[in-house]
Amino acid sequence: MLEKSGHNLFFTTFLLITVAEFGDKTQLAVVALSSTALPIAVWIGATCALILTSTLGVIAGRTILQKCPLSLLHKISGLIFLVLAILAAYNSYLSYMLTTQLI
Template sequence: AEFGDKTQLAVVALSSTHAAAAVWVGATIALAATSALGILAGRTVLQRIPLVLLHRLSGAFFLLLAAVAAWQAYAAYRAA
Protein backbone atom coordinates (compact mmCIF):
# COMPACT_ATOMS: atom_id res chain seq x y z
CA ALA A 1 0.00 0.00 0.00
CA GLU A 2 1.17 3.47 -0.79
CA PHE A 3 0.36 6.42 1.39
CA GLY A 4 0.54 9.91 -0.06
CA ASP A 5 0.69 8.87 -3.70
CA LYS A 6 -0.49 11.35 -6.34
CA THR A 7 -3.95 9.80 -6.65
CA GLN A 8 -4.59 10.03 -2.92
CA LEU A 9 -3.35 13.62 -2.83
CA ALA A 10 -5.60 14.51 -5.78
CA VAL A 11 -8.64 13.03 -4.01
CA VAL A 12 -7.82 14.98 -0.84
CA ALA A 13 -7.42 18.19 -2.84
CA LEU A 14 -10.67 17.65 -4.73
CA SER A 15 -12.60 16.80 -1.57
CA SER A 16 -11.53 20.10 -0.02
CA THR A 17 -13.33 22.07 -2.74
CA HIS A 18 -16.05 19.67 -3.97
CA ALA A 19 -18.74 17.51 -2.41
CA ALA A 20 -17.12 14.60 -0.58
CA ALA A 21 -19.67 12.07 -1.86
CA ALA A 22 -19.10 13.09 -5.49
CA VAL A 23 -15.33 12.83 -5.07
CA TRP A 24 -15.69 9.41 -3.42
CA VAL A 25 -17.92 8.13 -6.24
CA GLY A 26 -15.55 9.48 -8.88
CA ALA A 27 -12.48 8.01 -7.19
CA THR A 28 -14.20 4.65 -6.75
CA ILE A 29 -15.24 4.51 -10.40
CA ALA A 30 -11.74 5.53 -11.50
CA LEU A 31 -10.15 2.81 -9.35
CA ALA A 32 -12.53 0.18 -10.72
CA ALA A 33 -11.88 1.30 -14.31
CA THR A 34 -8.09 1.28 -13.97
CA SER A 35 -8.21 -2.10 -12.24
CA ALA A 36 -10.34 -3.53 -15.05
CA LEU A 37 -7.94 -2.16 -17.66
CA GLY A 38 -5.01 -3.72 -15.81
CA ILE A 39 -6.75 -7.09 -15.67
CA LEU A 40 -7.60 -6.99 -19.38
CA ALA A 41 -4.08 -5.91 -20.33
CA GLY A 42 -2.56 -8.63 -18.15
CA ARG A 43 -4.76 -11.32 -19.67
CA THR A 44 -3.94 -10.12 -23.17
CA VAL A 45 -0.20 -10.13 -22.51
CA LEU A 46 -0.29 -13.59 -20.92
CA GLN A 47 -2.16 -14.98 -23.93
CA ARG A 48 0.62 -13.77 -26.24
CA ILE A 49 3.80 -14.15 -24.16
CA PRO A 50 4.76 -17.18 -22.06
CA LEU A 51 5.01 -16.41 -18.34
CA VAL A 52 8.68 -17.44 -18.11
CA LEU A 53 9.59 -15.05 -20.94
CA LEU A 54 7.54 -12.29 -19.34
CA HIS A 55 9.43 -12.78 -16.05
CA ARG A 56 12.77 -12.62 -17.85
CA LEU A 57 11.81 -9.53 -19.83
CA SER A 58 10.52 -7.71 -16.77
CA GLY A 59 13.63 -8.69 -14.80
CA ALA A 60 15.88 -7.35 -17.56
CA PHE A 61 13.84 -4.15 -17.74
CA PHE A 62 14.15 -3.55 -14.00
CA LEU A 63 17.90 -4.21 -14.15
CA LEU A 64 18.10 -1.62 -16.92
CA LEU A 65 16.17 0.87 -14.78
CA ALA A 66 18.52 0.17 -11.86
CA ALA A 67 21.55 0.77 -14.08
CA VAL A 68 20.12 4.07 -15.33
CA ALA A 69 19.34 5.18 -11.77
CA ALA A 70 22.84 4.23 -10.61
CA TRP A 71 24.40 6.09 -13.52
CA GLN A 72 22.34 9.21 -12.79
CA ALA A 73 23.28 9.07 -9.11
CA TYR A 74 26.95 8.68 -10.03
CA ALA A 75 26.77 11.59 -12.49
CA ALA A 76 25.09 13.80 -9.88
CA TYR A 77 27.73 12.82 -7.31
CA ARG A 78 30.55 13.68 -9.73
CA ALA A 79 28.94 17.02 -10.61
CA ALA A 80 28.61 18.07 -6.95
Protein backbone atom coordinates in the same frame (compact mmCIF):
# COMPACT_ATOMS: atom_id res chain seq x y z
CA MET B 1 -0.19 -22.80 -11.82
CA LEU B 2 -1.88 -23.08 -8.42
CA GLU B 3 -5.09 -21.03 -8.23
CA LYS B 4 -6.00 -19.38 -4.95
CA SER B 5 -9.52 -19.67 -3.56
CA GLY B 6 -11.86 -16.77 -4.28
CA HIS B 7 -11.80 -15.36 -0.74
CA ASN B 8 -8.05 -15.74 -0.37
CA LEU B 9 -7.42 -14.10 -3.76
CA PHE B 10 -9.79 -11.25 -2.90
CA PHE B 11 -8.07 -10.48 0.40
CA THR B 12 -4.59 -10.86 -1.10
CA THR B 13 -5.47 -8.46 -3.91
CA PHE B 14 -7.16 -6.03 -1.52
CA LEU B 15 -4.16 -5.98 0.81
CA LEU B 16 -1.67 -5.64 -2.05
CA ILE B 17 -3.53 -2.71 -3.64
CA THR B 18 -4.09 -1.02 -0.27
CA VAL B 19 -0.43 -1.19 0.69
CA ALA B 20 0.80 -0.22 -2.79
CA GLU B 21 -1.53 2.78 -3.06
CA PHE B 22 -1.02 4.10 0.46
CA GLY B 23 0.71 7.47 0.24
CA ASP B 24 1.26 7.44 -3.53
CA LYS B 25 0.70 10.41 -5.85
CA THR B 26 -2.87 9.37 -6.64
CA GLN B 27 -3.85 9.33 -2.99
CA LEU B 28 -2.22 12.71 -2.43
CA ALA B 29 -4.11 14.10 -5.44
CA VAL B 30 -7.39 12.79 -4.00
CA VAL B 31 -6.58 14.40 -0.65
CA ALA B 32 -5.83 17.72 -2.36
CA LEU B 33 -8.97 17.58 -4.51
CA SER B 34 -11.22 16.68 -1.60
CA SER B 35 -9.98 19.67 0.36
CA THR B 36 -11.33 22.06 -2.28
CA ALA B 37 -14.19 20.09 -3.88
CA LEU B 38 -17.15 18.02 -2.79
CA PRO B 39 -15.57 14.95 -1.11
CA ILE B 40 -18.25 12.51 -2.31
CA ALA B 41 -17.69 13.60 -5.93
CA VAL B 42 -13.93 13.16 -5.53
CA TRP B 43 -14.44 9.72 -3.97
CA ILE B 44 -16.78 8.61 -6.77
CA GLY B 45 -14.37 9.87 -9.43
CA ALA B 46 -11.34 8.24 -7.79
CA THR B 47 -13.20 4.96 -7.28
CA CYS B 48 -14.39 4.87 -10.90
CA ALA B 49 -10.87 5.63 -12.12
CA LEU B 50 -9.38 2.81 -10.01
CA ILE B 51 -12.06 0.41 -11.25
CA LEU B 52 -11.32 1.36 -14.87
CA THR B 53 -7.54 1.09 -14.57
CA SER B 54 -7.81 -2.20 -12.68
CA THR B 55 -10.16 -3.60 -15.34
CA LEU B 56 -7.74 -2.57 -18.08
CA GLY B 57 -4.90 -4.21 -16.16
CA VAL B 58 -6.80 -7.47 -15.78
CA ILE B 59 -7.76 -7.54 -19.47
CA ALA B 60 -4.23 -6.67 -20.59
CA GLY B 61 -2.72 -9.26 -18.24
CA ARG B 62 -5.02 -12.02 -19.46
CA THR B 63 -4.41 -11.11 -23.11
CA ILE B 64 -0.64 -11.04 -22.72
CA LEU B 65 -0.57 -14.32 -20.76
CA GLN B 66 -2.54 -16.04 -23.54
CA LYS B 67 0.12 -15.04 -26.08
CA CYS B 68 3.32 -15.20 -24.05
CA PRO B 69 4.64 -17.70 -21.47
CA LEU B 70 4.85 -16.50 -17.88
CA SER B 71 8.58 -17.26 -17.64
CA LEU B 72 9.25 -14.92 -20.58
CA LEU B 73 7.17 -12.18 -18.94
CA HIS B 74 9.21 -12.57 -15.75
CA LYS B 75 12.44 -12.19 -17.72
CA ILE B 76 11.15 -9.14 -19.62
CA SER B 77 9.88 -7.45 -16.45
CA GLY B 78 13.16 -8.22 -14.68
CA LEU B 79 15.09 -6.64 -17.54
CA ILE B 80 12.84 -3.56 -17.50
CA PHE B 81 13.35 -3.10 -13.74
CA LEU B 82 17.10 -3.59 -14.15
CA VAL B 83 17.22 -0.88 -16.84
CA LEU B 84 15.13 1.44 -14.65
CA ALA B 85 17.46 0.81 -11.69
CA ILE B 86 20.50 1.62 -13.82
CA LEU B 87 18.86 4.81 -15.10
CA ALA B 88 17.90 5.84 -11.55
CA ALA B 89 21.45 5.22 -10.32
CA TYR B 90 22.89 7.18 -13.25
CA ASN B 91 20.52 10.10 -12.62
CA SER B 92 21.40 10.06 -8.93
CA TYR B 93 25.08 10.10 -9.81
CA LEU B 94 24.60 13.06 -12.18
CA SER B 95 22.55 14.90 -9.59
CA TYR B 96 25.23 14.29 -6.96
CA MET B 97 27.95 15.49 -9.30
CA LEU B 98 26.00 18.63 -10.18
CA THR B 99 25.26 19.50 -6.56
CA THR B 100 28.85 19.02 -5.50
CA GLN B 101 30.12 21.03 -8.49
CA LEU B 102 32.36 18.22 -9.68
CA ILE B 103 31.22 18.37 -13.30
